[in-house]
Amino acid sequence: MLKRLALIFGPVIAAVVLVLAVLFVGPFDKHKHNLATEEQAAVSLSPTVFRQAHLKQMALSDEDHRFVPFFGSSEWNRMDAFHPAILARAYHRDYQPFLLGQKGAEALTQYFGMQQISKEMHHKKAVFFVSPQWFTKADQQGAAFQFYFSKSQALAFLKNQTGTYADRYAAKRLLKTYPNVPYRDLIQKVADGQKLSTLDLQYVKLTQTVHDNEDAYFSRYDIGDNLKNRVIPKVKELPQPYNAEQLDAKAVALGESQTRNNKFGILDNFFTNRIGRTFPALRNAQAHFDYTQSAEYSDFQLDLDQLAKTHTNAIFVIPPVNSKWAKYTGLNQGMYQAAVRKIKYQLTSQGFNNVLDLSRRGNEPFFMEDTIHLGWRGWLAFDHGVAPFLEHEQPAPTYHLNNHFISQDWNNFDPINNDVTTFK
Template identity: 50%
Template sequence: MFKKLGLIFGPVILAFVLVFSIIMLVPESSHVKQNFNEEQRAANALTPTVFKSQKLKQQALSDAKHRFVPFFGSSEWNRMDSFHPSVMAEAYNRPYRPFLLGQRGAQSLTQYFGMQQITSQMRDKQAVFVISPQWFIKPGENSDAFKYYFNQAQALTWLQKDKSTTADRYAAKRLLEMNVSSSLNKYLEKVAAGKKLSSTDLTKIALKLRFLNHEDTLFANLQIGNNYKKNILPKTQNLPEIYNENRLNKLADCYAKKNTTNNKFGIQNTFYKKRISAQVGEIKGSQKNVNYLQSPEYGDLQLVLQQFAQTHTNVLFVIQPINEKWAKYTGLNTHMYQQAVGKIKHQLTSQGFTNIADFSTDGNKKHFMQDTIHLGWRGWLAFDKKVDKFLTTKQPTPVYNIRNKYYTESWMMNPYED
């Protein structure tokens, strides 16, 4: 009987041991080898693989010869028209290249844990962080979206550092609420309760993290695609050879007019046809009860701010507008929306984050929005102007003053009056 079981399960066990051994034998130092073509591909891939990978992010962001800057956000990076920040940087040979870190449904909590993999690469550097007020709904970040973009290595890296602050307890509670992995729960419960991890805990964490990092080093390059060649390089041919703001704005108007002919909202034709037209009648008035003033997202944003302060990262925050015609049609309370923007800006500026590109009042400008909530055409050009100035001119060294009050229920779940 044992011989039969051995014949059945033996090869499986042997294969597992062999795979484990191969993965563990891959040198961890390989993640620092520079390969510019590979880095360009990763920076524009916009895939969950890159979003989760420590190796790919560290490789590009540590390249001393090529300045990749992390651009944190969500689904806006997928709006790749000819005026997209990656296209503009490439076309006009900017001294930086955006490393796009965003996916549909990704919000502050996702970005915070992703940052744990690149803290060294963020230290004393610059970053761009796009905030969308529609993140700030009462349930906060969707747990399914969070789990889709989450990598256990992010949490294990985070757990290796001393965990004794208000921010640590808050982050552990939020991760438990997301229900990402039962294998992490015992560690997270300790941190959430203000308890120290034991030496045995830390040994197990280090071993598991080592395996995952080796696995990342071995397999990360296999699934990054080539968005750079397909969607970035070709679009540079559509732009004037020499940067000219007036010509670019006229060109943006031209593209926008051609691509917003099937609806009254100024929304891109393809987006309107695929996502809206079939249900446009049902959507009317559907956002009249939406509230962006009460949300755990304010606490999640505070984690991001705390991380930027720890790494002394100088950040430009970009606040996205909402298509004004769409807002009126769906009944969104624009006064409430501006109150939420004010609440977000207060949380930023009161702690020293004063670099803010606030486009929240520009949702009524022609050809500024590509769809209901995302920049496009003229909006991207306005974005590019702010970002380029921030990243290419000398900026004052920020002085941050992090306050734990932004983790409290009284801040997160109460209205805000300026």
């Protein structure tokens, strides 16, 4: 009888034990570093890597290999031979970019992603690519935000929150942007200014353990092959050793060879496949665009608040738009520069003084790959400003945050008709 019971229930018991081990113990190599996996994850641009925590934490905590978070959106996917990940690898920089961005990801998405790696960012450096195109009057698209949001981010936020004004605002924005967000009741407590109870925090800790172990098991299987297929082959195309004049000449040659079917300096494939037949209808189509007034300014302040909490020394990169395309579509360059002034004032008035402003260089040949994204010579300019910041010792920043940048007054402030320094 005992043998029969063992045959019947033995597999069930073994399965339960295995599941419990997965949920509460995790894989045996959970805390080990694996350079090959870290390098793949750093350039993966997989939504899974972007959403989840384990691979980011693994790479950014590796004391033997320096990975630096590069926050942004869709620009990281423009991998020509001069992309920062390719230049860093080709010229053996002492850092490797860990690319954290996806199409449709904006400041609020980056804020909750930062919650997962707050420990790994303490007293480190970071690169933050901030696009004025984020700052539209239309709010953050709920569908895009929800796609990149994960339970891991919610749990990390709940674990990290301390009841500050920024914490409460972030919780309110989360509830508005994702009404059915996981752990809604706990997030509502934060939004209402209530302190999470001991029982709440124990629940968060236990649930986070389970989720982190699942992440450690499964996230490594959705990294992709960008390193093999898109990075290493382009490394071989670059001249050795590093030579700025040779790189610029090669950038011009590649740009010329890949922008032959249009007069805007736009990549041929992009112009054919993304603009194509709609081209005539796009004349003056952006004349009404406005990046100067947006809830995004308050969301961006959340990112700054988080960077200050972790004492992260960040350099902010502000890109241009393709000037020829902007003229055709009617995009107001005066408005664009007003938005840039507003962004820069929000940064520098609070001690975020490392700003690489490329916003006036959209008229330079082969600086842009398409309508709004850097390419060829644009990436070289990016590298010229960012690489020295990352490779050389920098003074520790002194941040002095101003909660008034989380307000409707700042969101609605008009930098076209008003001097930004008058905002109090």
